[in-house]
Amino acid sequence: MKLIAVFMTAAFANNVILSRFLGLCPFLGVSKKMSTAAGMGVAVFFVITISTAITYPVEKLLTYFNIGFLRTIIFIMIIAGLVQIIELFIKKKSEGLYRSLGVYLPLITTNCAVLGTAINAAEADCGFIKSLVYAAGVSAGFLIAILIMAGLREKIEYNEDIPEAFKGMPVTLVTAGLMAIAFFGFAQI
Amino acid sequence: MNRYAERIYNGIIRQNPTFVLMLGMCPTLAVTTSAANGFFMGITTGAVLVISNILISALRHIIPGSIRIPAYIIVIAAAVSVIQILLMAYMPEVYSALGLYIPLIVVNCIILGRAEAYASSHGVVLSAFDGLGMGTGFTMALTLIGICREAFGKGTIFGWNFNEYFLKGRYTPAAIFTMAPGAFFVLAFMCAVQNKRKKGSKKNCGACGKNCKNCVMER
Numbered sequence: 001m002k003l004i005a006v007f008m009t010a011a012f013a014n015n016v017i018l019s020r021f022l023g024l025c026p027f028l029g030v031s032k033k034m035s036t037a038a039g040m041g042v043a044v045f046f047v048i049t050i051s052t053a054i055t056y057p058v059e060k061l062l063t064y065f066n067i068g069f070l071r072t073i074i075f076i077m078i079i080a081g082l083v084q085i086i087e088l089f090i091k092k093k094s095e096g097l098y099r100s101l102g103v104y105l106p107l108i109t110t111n112c113a114v115l116g117t118a119i120n121a122a123e124a125d126c127g128f129i130k131s132l133v134y135a136a137g138v139s140a141g142f143l144i145a146i147l148i149m150a151g152l153r154e155k156i157e158y159n160e161d162i163p164e165a166f167k168g169m170p171v172t173l174v175t176a177g178l179m180a181i182a183f184f185g186f187a188q189i
Numbered sequence: 190m191n192r193y194a195e196r197i198y199n200g201i202i203r204q205n206p207t208f209v210l211m212l213g214m215c216p217t218l219a220v221t222t223s224a225a226n227g228f229f230m231g232i233t234t235g236a237v238l239v240i241s242n243i244l245i246s247a248l249r250h251i252i253p254g255s256i257r258i259p260a261y262i263i264v265i266a267a268a269v270s271v272i273q274i275l276l277m278a279y280m281p282e283v284y285s286a287l288g289l290y291i292p293l294i295v296v297n298c299i300i301l302g303r304a305e306a307y308a309s310s311h312g313v314v315l316s317a318f319d320g321l322g323m324g325t326g327f328t329m330a331l332t333l334i335g336i337c338r339e340a341f342g343k344g345t346i347f348g349w350n351f352n353e354y355f356l357k358g359r360y361t362p363a364a365i366f367t368m369a370p371g372a373f374f375v376l377a378f379m380c381a382v383q384n385k386r387k388k389g390s391k392k393n394c395g396a397c398g399k400n401c402k403n404c405v406m407e408r
Contacts, residue, residue, distance in 0.1 A: 018369060019369045020219065020369075021214075021215050021216075021218045021219035021369070021372070022215055022219075022293075023215070024214040024215045024218065025214060025215070025298060028214065069270060069274060070270070071292075072266050072269055072270050072273070072292045072295055073263060073266040073267060073270060076262055076263075076266050076295055076296070077259075077262075077263070077266075080259060080262065109262075109296075110296045110298060110301065111296070112215050112293045112296045112297075115292070115293060115295065115296050116289055116293055119289060119292055119293075120289065163381075164384075164385075165381040165382070165384045165385040166377070166381045166384075167384070168384070169211070169377075169380045169384075170377040170378070170380040170381040170384065171377070172377075173373045173374070173376050173377035173380060174373065174374065174377045176373045177370040177371075177372075177373030177374045177377065178370070180369045180370040180373060181365075181370045184368075184369075184370075
């Protein structure tokens with residue numbers, strides 16, 4: 001029961017994009033089309049969950065050897081390596097998915113949601129299983145937000161009523177703001 | 190204008206990282222709940238930018254081209270760790286206000302972007318000035334957004350209550366501006382102003398032959 005609460009809070013009430021502003025670059029950059037948004041969301045889901053599963057024990061090692069100040073450097077190296085491995089794996093297993101994700105795969109390294117979740121989980125220090133569930137919740141929140149955004153943007157694109165100056169990025173930001181207000185509702189539950 | 194001053198001008202106006210290049214959006218929106226937070230975040234990022242630009246420029250002949258991105262990331266992560274430890278020791282209140290977003294400077298696209306686009310092909314002093322200019326531009330943008338959000342959301346600027354002083358408390362602060370949606374709205378409005386100005390200034394820049402109205406490229 002407690003794990004479900006952790007998952008739900010991470011996914012909705014504290015949505016990674018709309019209330020904590022992590023991973024904003026892919027959210028604004030890769031949300032033009034539903035299919036690429038879905039691919040990006042799923043890839044980020046895997047990277048966040050696996051990287052947290054690795055960095056959590058590593059953080060324990062760092063504290064054991066008393067070199068906690070190296071955390072940022074070690075974590076970013078682990079994430080970069082992991083993204084590379086996942087890229088190789090996807091390329092080997094599914095050529096189609098690899099091609100549709102294209103350049104977005106290596107860019108996950110610089111997605112701050114990944115590093116942010118790893119650091120958050122390491123600092124909270126509340127057990128391996130709970131951290132894993134937390135990471136899954138965060139990435140589910142990312143997936144949901146980017147999918148909703150892509151759906152909305154596909155509709156907005158053909159709207160002629162938007163003022164000239166607001167076309168493109170500004171209207172996307174306004175949409176994100178309205179989504180953030182909607183997600184506030186979850187915080188009350 | 191000599192080339193050092195040109196770098197500063199470039200960072201603040203011509204290629205402002207927030208308003209023109211649209212890089213590093215996460216800290217831009219997340220920490221600008223007040224003018225002071227935005228200011229300190231900008232200064233911190235600027236300091237990292239100067240250090241990493243100097244180091245990467247100095248190492249540019251040593252780092253092999255094929256592994257340059259991982260090498261840059263390690264240099265940047267080291268610079269961020271140094272700044273983080275310094276902040277923790279000398280400015281603990283700033284450190285706790287910015288929190289998670291300090292280590293996340295590592296993945297700020299401005300820093301890797303400048304390393305790749307400028308520091309890897311220019312001299313040490315010029316790169317340092319480039320970092321300084323970009324850092325100043327980023328600080329100004331963040332402070333501006335912070336001022337807007339704090340003024341509308343709390344009726345204060347840098348903690349000074351202008352609402353009480355000038356308006357006798359007649360303005361009712363809209364708390365939504367200090368919360369998440371307000372960040373999106375303020376940035377959307379600033380982008381729209383930028384769009385308007387850009388469209389008014391030139392119809393066709395001749396770079397691609399198409400109308401500049403729908404252009405996404407920046408020089």
